[in-house]
Amino acid sequence: MTHDLHRKAExxxxxxxxxxxxWQQEGRRVALATVIDTWGSSPRPVGSHLAVADSGDFVGSVSGGCxxxxxxxxxxxxxxxxxxxxxxxxVSDEQAWSVGLACGGRIAVYVERVE
Amino acid sequence: MKTAILLELARGRTARQPVVVVTRLRDGAQSLHRAGGQQGDLELAGPVLAEIRERCLHDRSGRLQTDPGLFMRCYTPAHRLIIVGAVHIAQALAPAAVMAGFDVTIVDPRTAFATAERFPDITLTHEWPDIALETLAPDAQTAVVALSHDPKLDDPALIAALASPAFYVGALGSRRTHAARLERFATREITGTERLRAPVGLDLGGRSAGEIAIAIIAEIIQTRYRPG
Known part of the structure; x- marks a missing residue:
């Protein structure tokens, strides 16, 4: 538990x-997603990152899961x-409804390949 | 993002240096900025660069006002908390501060108090507080809290912290203890005591070590985001 907390502090x-x-050392290809804009109450601040490997594995968060x-x-x-x-x-976005951006805010996310 | 920029960014993080990455959203061109210059395939100058420098000081990532087609991401080093006194409350405060994202260092020359067993995974130093504070050099992203209840330890730490740009300086102790401390400081002509937070922490009414730790870290977070 304490160890996990320590890693969190990093x-x-x-x-x-x-x-x-x-992932790159393992030869996997990777994309990086970044929150670049938020309107209203959004769960994660501008600058939050989510990285995705070509296997579909991901780490980080751009919306707290929404x-x-x-x-x-x-x-x-x-x-x-x-x-x-x-x-x-x-909330005005049909897809966002279906995946559930719970808080009623809006976010813009930029996705780029790491190469 | 080019892997070279990612590696440079990771190096900057390790060295506790502020780093900014600017992205042109249209095509993904990027530059990395740190003390000493910029690198990457996006050359920036003039008012754009001035805005980046200004916003980096306040850790404000976002689209640039001078060019909304550019997005800047500030990567600032983690804020630090220096705890003086490896006491019972420190055992609760250290993990609470870590959870809130702070790099924590505990200062206590008493080796029986500042042990890895009592403070797993926390950086400890057994230097005397005045020496330790000189080495740790609190900056504007550092909070200092004195918890030892022992003026021999707390006073030199607080005096060094008040003379530093630390954004938060607090001391545990009753109002009476604090009044006595202020008298000692007055005779030594220590200035800046009005920014000393004592009794330390938000007044949540809690009494246990855990409750007091949360009141302290809450006040530190409040001071960080809503100074003054």
């Missing part, structure tokens, strides 16, 4: 970077074609 950011570098599934899907496409994408999720 910060979520460092944990995401460390995992990306490890839209991660959709971001992982987009990340896999970015890994394939290398084109960065800007995604937006909010």
């Amino acid at each position: 910060s979520e950011v460092d944990a995401v970077f460390a995992r990306i570098l490890r 839209v991660e599934g959709a971001v992982v899907e987009a990340a896999l496409r970015v890994i394939m074609d290398g084109k960065p994408r800007e995604l937006e999720f909010g």
Whole structure:
């Protein structure tokens, strides 16, 4: 327990970077998602990261769990074609409803390939 | 993101240096900025660079006002908490601060108090507080809390902390203890005592070590985000 807390103090950011570098060493391809804008009450602040490996494994969080599934899907496409994408999720967005952005806020997420 | 930028970013984090990564959203071109210059395939200058520098000071990531097609992400080092006195409350405060994202260091020359068994995974130093504080050099991202109840330990630590840019300086002890401390400081012409938080912590009414620890870390977080 204490050990987990200690690792947490190294910060979520460092944990995401460390995992990306490890994935790359293992020869896996990786995309990085970043919250670039928020409106209203959103669960995670601007700058929050989620990293996705080509296997679909992911680390970090851009929305506290609400839209991660959709971001992982987009990340896999970015890994394939290398084109960065800007995604937006909010209550007015049908997909966001279906994946459930609970708080009524809106977020914009940028997804890029790490290469 | 280029792996070279990611590696440089990881190096900056290890060295506790602030690093900024700027991304042109249209095509993913990027540059990394740190003390000593920029690297990457996105050359920036003029008002854009000035805005980046200004916002980095306040840790404000986001789209640039000078060019909304650019997004900047500030990576600032974790805030630090220096706890003086490896006492019972410190055993609760250290893990609470770690959970809130602080790098914690405990200062206590009494080796029987500051042990790895009592403080697993926490950085400990057995230097005297004035020496330790000189080495640790509190900056504007550092909080210092004196918990030992022993003026021999607390006073030198608090005097060093008040003379530093530390964003929070607090001391455990009753109002009477604090009044006595202020008298000692006055005779030594110590300045800046008005920013000393004592009794330390938000007034939550708690009494147990865990409750007091939470009141202390809560006040530190409040001071960090809502100073003054």
